[in-house]
Amino acid sequence: MTSKGIGVVGAGISGLTLALRLQQLGVDVTLYADSSADEMRRSRLPNTVARMKSTRAREQALGSEHFTPAVSLSDTAKISIKGEPPLEFQGSLEHPFHALDFRLLIPAFLDDFTSRGGRLVVTEGSPGAAEVETWSADHELIVVAAGRRSVAELFPRDDRRSPYDRPQRSLLAGLYTGIAPAGFSYNVSPGCGEIFQMPMWTRDGLAAGMLVEAIPGGPLEPFTRLSYPDDPRAFTRTLEKVLAEHAPRIAERIDSGSFAPLGPDDLLQGAVTPVVRTPVAKLSTGRVALAIGDAWITNDPITGQGANLGSHCAWVTAEAIAGGGPYGEEFGRSVAAEMWRVAGPVTEWSNSFLQPPTEHVFRLFAGAAVDRGLADRFVNLFSDPVAAWAVFSDPAQVDALLAASEVSLPAAS
Incomplete structure (x- = not known):
């Protein structure tokens, strides 16, 4: 049987960003989705997310920027911590957040893919490992970006990177x-x-x-x-x-x-139980399945990074695939290592924020409350998770920010 390039399982933001980018790069791709575009438009609310600077730039590069009326853009972010008195500050966003119902965005992406000649297979229900194994025989590589059954069966939990065994919210x-x-x-x-x-x-x-x-x-x-x-x-x-x-x-x-x-x-x-899964699975067909997006990492939405990380992982994967095979286990591990450069900080940051703030993070909040420049810096960190975690994880970096802003805080009692 002649191989049909790359198979992508899942038509969320990760799967569609990957499919659209591969299509743009001239790579043959087949997308497996459990819903048509019209079914997605009629579905239940899947999430409430904000897409940030890099995600929106990727959509523009794909020619897939949709539904961006000015009223849907947030150019400020306000943080409020309840207390007597409350601790509050507002910062200006250099690159506005865009919040869009995914029942509009994802079908629009899917229409872009098919209108540009993309090959779409609408499946019956969420696929499992058996379906992924069968489809893999037709492809040089199969990338799993969604599918509850296939995820659980193909990609076991990575205990080293998964500190929680139950939902934290x-x-x-x-x-x-x-x-x-x-x-x-x-x-x-x-x-x-x-x-x-x-x-x-x-x-x-x-x-x-x-x-x-x-x-x-x-x-x-x-x-x-x-x-x-x-x-x-x-x-x-x-x-x-x-x-x-x-x-x-x-x-x-x-x-x-x-x-x-x-x-x-x-x-x-x-x-949501936060979890990181093993990203590469060897299949009985001799092919490899690579997990990206929510199929690889599911973080609690507390830092608002889920869709943004999914978009990033898809882009990294597309660039690696376009560089050529062979698409074996070594390839999959290499791609996962490159994705982890951003996914690691996002995961650590999200898991950390599920706990009460550390003393140095609270000092950063307090500094932002009295210095507008620091408040601006704080809120813009959400668009740069690597820089954000570098700050939030390091008391010395917080001290440096406070010193640069010449913020004077009372000593902790």
Whole structure:
């Protein structure tokens, strides 16, 4: 049987960025997706994410920039830590964050791929290892970017890089009316969790995207498990009270008369166990399967890096594939090592932020609260995770930033 180049399993941001980039580089590629573009448009909300500087630049380079009205761009980020008084600061983003409903973005990517001649196979349900094994016989390399069954069966957990064996947050993501836009908002309620909110372009136009991250066993967790369809009014009124208590800077922008979820399909509840998996699997066909994106690493969304890391990994993989084979285990390990240059800092940063802030990170927060230049530097770190983790993981770097800003903080008691 004649090999058909590269097979890509999964049509999320990782799989489609990889497929589009390979297509752009002249590499023959077949994309396996468990939904058509129209089915994706009609689906339930998959996430609420912000795509940042490098991700947006890659989309522009692909000629796949979509749905970018100015009202959906956040050019400021405000951090608020609850306390008496609260610790707060706002910074200007050099490159605005863009929040877009993936039920618009991902189908648009898929339409780009097929309209440019891409080969698409729509599968029945999420593929498992058996399907990946079968498809691999037709390809020089198969890259798995999604697929719950195939991930679990082909790519075992890497215990060295996976410190958690259970979810560290209970999650509620949703789209809402009745919240006045005000850039990206990151709210911390110590011991309870985090609440993120930003303007987001959706199927219904501009809305407020919001993610509640509740610490298990804490006062926020019961809310993340409430059922909206059972009693929509009670859900909405309870959320108002939650925001007033744990994220007052969001609550003060709410219009009670119009505040509500867009609809039952615009809410997503669940939990994520952070995990890094072994990225390379040897298949019975003699081929290799390489995991990227969520198939390789699933981080809690606390640092907002999931989609951005998936885009980065796809780009690295495409460049390596375009460089030529053979696409064996050594190739897969080499690509994984190159991806880890960014994935490692993202993973360490995300896992670290699931715990209470260290003393030096808290000092950085406090410094940003009294120095606008430092606040700008802080919020722009979200677009550069390697630099972000270098700062957040190193007290000496924090001290250097504070000294350069000439910030004087009171000694810790």
